[in-house]
Amino acid sequence: MKTPSKLNHLMKGAFHNLSIKRKLLVIVITSLAIAMLSASIFFVLYDRGKAQENLANNIELIAIMTGKRSSAALAFNDKNALRDNLETLRILPGYIAACVYDREHKLYLHDNLKGREHLENHATPCPQTPNTEKPSIIEGSEIRAIAEITRNNVIYGSLLIRYSLEEIEQRTKLFSIATFIISMISILITLLITRRLQGSFIYPITSLNAIADLVSQSQDYAIRAPLHSHDEIGNLVKSFNGMLNIIQQKHLSLNEAILELQQSSLELKSYAASAEERGAEFQQLLAGASHDLRQPLQAMAIFVDALKLSATKDQSQLVKKLDIAIENMSQLFSDLLDYSRLRSKQQANFIEGPVNLKQLLFKVSHEFEAVANDKNLFVRFRADDINVIGHSTSIERIIRNLLSNAIRYTETGGVLISCRRRQGGVVVEVFDSGIGIKPESLSTIFDSYVQEDRNFSGQQDGVGLGLSIVTRLCNLMHYSLEVKSNLGRGTRFRIVIPAPKYISTSAADRSDDAPSVANLIDQTLMRQQVLEDKSVCLIDDDPEILAQLHALLTSWGAKVSSADSLEQVHQLIPRYKRSAPDIIVSDYQIGVVDTGIDAVDLIRVACNHAVPALIITGISDETELQILRSQGYNVLRKPVKPAKLRAVISFMLNQ
Known part of the structure; x- marks a missing residue:
């Protein structure tokens, strides 16, 4: 069943799809029908009200006159004379009954069309007491008029006349039929007149529509619409013809511009050829400049080597950092040359090889510690021991540019560099607590020579090439680059090295003869079987x-349920609702954004109690480890020996 709102929507849609001719007809007929209906209803109701009012006044007057004629009969207790007076009322067409009451408001005598009845008759059409509040009232389908019976200013009783409204009802029906017929005739006449007149109103619009279709199909902007009138439609035709004049002029101008562009294209081709020659010359100039700039760096390196011999213990650290900075600066010139080749669409021949990210990130972060300390910032470093296939200098340049940007736009707090395994690949991230980036600027910060105006009070040195170099180098090595920023809170840059570029250190270092973790079990502890029949959730x-780990825990007698993601933990929830695990052993990072804390909380909520949980993590920052412990989690830092893992689990189960 269609709701009123749907019906209303369908009616609107049907009306919008009508032609203008039919719309005009619908509007005129609907408006007239509503007006006629409203006027008819008002007229009928008004006539009914006035007729009732006049009839009530007349019956009230008859009651007064009859009461005066009956005053003597009631005063002398002459019922026969009183009955004769009441019987004269029967000639009234709507007469129902007449009731006489004495001065004590008790029924004395009554009369109706069924014949005379005495007071003792209980089937009386009169109420026991008169209603003296109003001279006349309308109750239901009748009028009741009341008049006092007085003589010489003495009240002897009252007279009540009941009168039917049937003649008013008949009058209302006749008037309703008459107004309906008049309305239909009026609508019919209006329909005929509207159909005769709407042609002269619609024809200019249909003519204009036909001209518009002809112009659209022929693309001939010299066509003009004829002017039929000087009203609003005539003004519309004038505006349409004026628009065609403008389009015709623009079309001619566009053709001229196309011819000019074709000529300019030929000239640009010749300019491109000469620009390519100048680009080759620029490459040679840049290579020569790079060579010349290396000379003072070489001198600086000699000076630093001399300082090493005479530096004190405290100075030696500064000299060492200066030596590293000079070496890195020398490599920057080579990267600038590579960037120039990328700009000129020349293929840079990067030789890729194994790169240890932990050593590389440590080297770069160590260099930037001095810059950060000058601004009272910290630089934290957290990385797993990971090897990838890549170009060491390019990766280092990427990290250095990201670190430089992070320190430049950070006033309080610091910068964190992390490197972790994620879903078969490697993720390198640079976090800062700086001023952040506006959402509308995130799409342009990687363009060349673009520096965002971030209302920063610090010095913004550089020319806007740092992030552009990062983007080009990531594209060259097929790394993906992501950025996420909260204005006023900080920014995170993420470099994702795909799985084919990742060398699993565990697979590289493990030999076929090396014993597995499951075999490294203390036999004395194994015989004790402290995990016998214990349920363990391993993540x-x-x-x-x-x-x-699954094999190791099983060998200790545990019943292990394994999950490698938060999604698989969700699949274990129905089982844990029936029988909760005795302990949860989870890695801290179990996905790109999911953590073991999320999994533990999910299981605890499902089981409705705090299941003991052990978090194993590679976090080296003791502060972060302390935060986890303060939240009520048992924490072990990788690598964890089996004996220690067994001892901690046994302790947690026996608490």
Whole structure:
């Protein structure tokens, strides 16, 4: 069943799809029908009200006159004379009954069309007491008029006359039929007149529509619409013809511009050829400049080497950092040359090889510590021991540019560099607590020579090439680059190195004869079987580590349920609602954004109690580890020996 709102929507849609001719007809007929209906209803109701009012006044007057004639009969207790007076009322067409009451408001005598009845008759059409509040009232389908019976200013009683409104009802029906017929005739006449007149109103519009279709199909902007009148439609035709004049002029100008562009294109081709020659000359100039700039760096390197011999213990650290900075600066010139080749669409021949990210990130972060300390900022470093296939200098340049930007736009707090395994690949991230980036600027910060105006009070040195170099180098090595920023809170740059570029250190260092983790079990502890029949939930996103820990815990007698992601933990929830695990052992990072804390909280909510949880993590920052412990989690830092893992689990289960 269609709701009123749907019906209303369908009616509007049907009306909008009508032609202008039919719309005009619908509007005129609907408006007239509403007006006639409203006027008819008002007229009928008004006539009914006035007729009732006049009839009530007449019956009230008859009651007064009859009461005066009956005053003597009531005063002398002459019922026969009183009955004769009441019987004269029967000639009234709507007469129902007449009731006489004495001065004590008790029914004395009554009369109706069924014949005379005495007071003792209980089937009386009169109420026991008269209603003296109003001279006349309308109750239901009748009028009741009341008049006092007085003589010489003495009240002897009252007279009540009941009168039917049937003649008013008949009058109302006749008037309703008459107004309906008049309305239909009026609508019919209006329909005929409207159909005769709407042609002269619609024809200019249909003519204008036909001209517009002809111009659209032929693309001939010299066509003009004929002017039929000087009203609003005539003004519309004039505006349409004026618009065609403008379009015709623009069309001619556009053709001229196309011819000019074709000529300019030929000239640009010749300019491009000469620009390519100048680009080659620029490459040679840049290479020569790079060579010349290396000379003072070489001198600086000699000076630093001399300082090493005479530097004190405190100075030696500064000299060492200066030596590293000079070496890195020398490599920057080579990267600038590579960037120039990328700008000129020349292929840079980067030789890729194994790169240890932990050593590389440590080297770069160590260099920037001095810059950060000058601004009272910290630089924290957190990385797993990971090897990838890549160009060491390019990766270092990427990290250095990101660190430089992070320190430049940070006034309080510091910068964090992290490197972790994620879903078969590697993620390198640079976090800062700086001023952040506006959302509308995130799409342009990687363009060349673009520096965002971030209302920063510090010095903004540089020319806007840093992030552009990062983007080009990431594209060259097929790394993905992501940025996320909260204005006023900080920014995170993420470099994702795909799985084909990742060398699994565990697979590279493990030999076929090396014993597995499951075999490294203390036999004395194994015989004790302290985990016998204990239910353990094991969570780790590394398949190899998950399999080894599963075998290890099973060998200790535990019943292990494994999950390598938060999604798989969700699948274990129905089982844990029936029977909760005795303990949860989870890696801290189990996905790109998910953590073991999320998994533990999910299981605890499902089981409705605090299941003991052990978090294993590679976090080296003791402050972050202390935060986890303060939240009520048992924490072990990688690598964890089996004996220690067993001892901690046994302690947690026996608490």
